[in-house]
Amino acid sequence: MSEAEARARRIVTDAPTDLIVDRLAAELRRTYGITDTELYQVDYRLAELLPLGGDEAIAGPGHPAWHAFDHQEPIVADGTGWFPVGMRGERRGVLRVAPMPDDRDARRELDTIATVLGHELAAVTSTTDIYLTTRRSRRLTLAAEMQWEMLPGRSRIRPSFSLAGQLEPAYAVRGDSFDWSDDGHRLWLAVLNGFGEGVAAALLTSLATYALRNARRAGLPLADQAALADQAIYAQHRGGQHLSVLLMELDLATGTLTAVDAGSPHLIRLRGGEVAQQTLDKQFPLGMFDGTDYREQRFQLDRGDRLFVVSDGVIDATADRIRYGESALDRFLRRTGPLEPLDAVRSLIGDLRAFVAGDLVDDAVVVCLDWLGPQPDAGPAQ
Incomplete structure (x- = not known):
């Protein structure tokens, strides 16, 4: 690490939570002669990059900022640098700097500094509302506020897997949600298809999510978690009241997937360009009856397999009496092969919005998981 990088890291980590970007901007001006620094955060719909300051939002997909965000690589255009801001696969936005120094070392250092900024924003988000309120293009409903606060993140990258999810309608979602955790040996994933309206639906999903976390953290097998x-x-x-959930546990050394389908969302596999619905042993939703016993299923994933979990809000979205799940879903999933999971999820939601010609009315959740294969030399959890 260069001296400039180390100094910028200290500035970012030592700054008051409300002055992190301001203090970083002052340091970049002193070290690199950069006079214009701005943080853009991606909004809840993954549709706009919203500035922390007073600049205009960036919505056009052809903008260099979106290129930096989508490809997670620095972009320099017209003397302005755009650097991805994120941490461990979680994309938060981009950092704009201008004028961009004409120096390869400076570009590399600024890329590292943007990543440090992403880590620091993740660390302070629970202590201040500044960075949450400025990534909204409209007000969240109370139910949506509850759902987004529960999420572990929107994307995650490890050497053996890549994962992303999205809730819609992002600013008014009620009962659909997802949760995940990994320990370097296993990945746990839960996708919840909630029932009901407003806060009541969010409360039901919250109860299920925390109960599942409690059981998972106690080391219980998947069926006992359910x-x-x-x-x-x-x-x-x-x-x-009851709730549908698909629970999955992926062994990161073997690719063995264990699943419990409790009246769940749909599990779809993309392998070698072919789309197939994964057959699941459908069991009662959570909370429907007293003392339900749940059974586990096991499947073997191949290296390069992609799994989509989609809720009924995706399958049953209708336009001109035609269901998206019947007419368009498989076709679109085949086209996502080259895309990273977050881009695949965002593109699928965008295609769904285009299909219904507007925002979704019913809740929808989409999660995409890529199994990249065992990585014996990957080291400890990242």
Whole structure:
């Protein structure tokens, strides 16, 4: 690490939470002669890059900022540098700097500094509302606020897998959600297809999510995780409310996928350009009956397999009495092969919006998981 990088890192980590970008801008001016620094964060719909300051939002897909965001690489255009801001696969936005120094070392250092900024923003987000409020193009509903606060992130990259998810309608989602965790040996993924309206749906999904986390963190097998969450929901609602969930556990050394389908969203596999619905042993949704026993299934993934989990809000979206799941979904999934999971998810949601000619009315969740194969030399968890 160069002296300039080390100094910028200290500036970012030592700055008050509300002055992180301002202090970084002052340091970039002193070190590199950069007079214009701005942070753009991607909004909840993955449709706009919103400035922290007073500049205009960037929505056009052909803009250099979007190129930097989509490809996760620095872009220099017309004397302005655009650097991806994120951490561990979670894309937060881009950093704009101008005038861009005409120096390869400076470009590399600024790229590293943008990544440091991404880590610091992740560290302080729970302590301030500044960075959350400025990544919204409109007000979130209360239910949507609850759902987004529960998410572990929107994307994750490890040597053996890449993962991304999205909730829609982003500013008004109610009951659909997802959750994941990995420990370097296994990846756990839950995709929830909630029922009900407004805050009641969000509360039901919250109860299920925290019950599943509690069981997972206690080291329980996947079927027992489902059973514990089922009991928690039934105890609260006595069968009056229930929730569908697909639980998955991926062994990162072998590619063995264990699944529990509790009235779940749909699991679709893309292998060698071919799309196939994964057959699941459908079981009762969580909370429907008292004391339900759940069964696990196991599948073997091949290196390069891509899995999509989509909720009924995707499958059943209708235009001119034609369901998206019947007419367009498979065709579009085949086209996502070259895309990274977050880009595939965003493109699928965009295609869905175009299909219904506007924002979605019903909740929809899309999660994309790429199995890249075992990585024996990847080292500890990243």
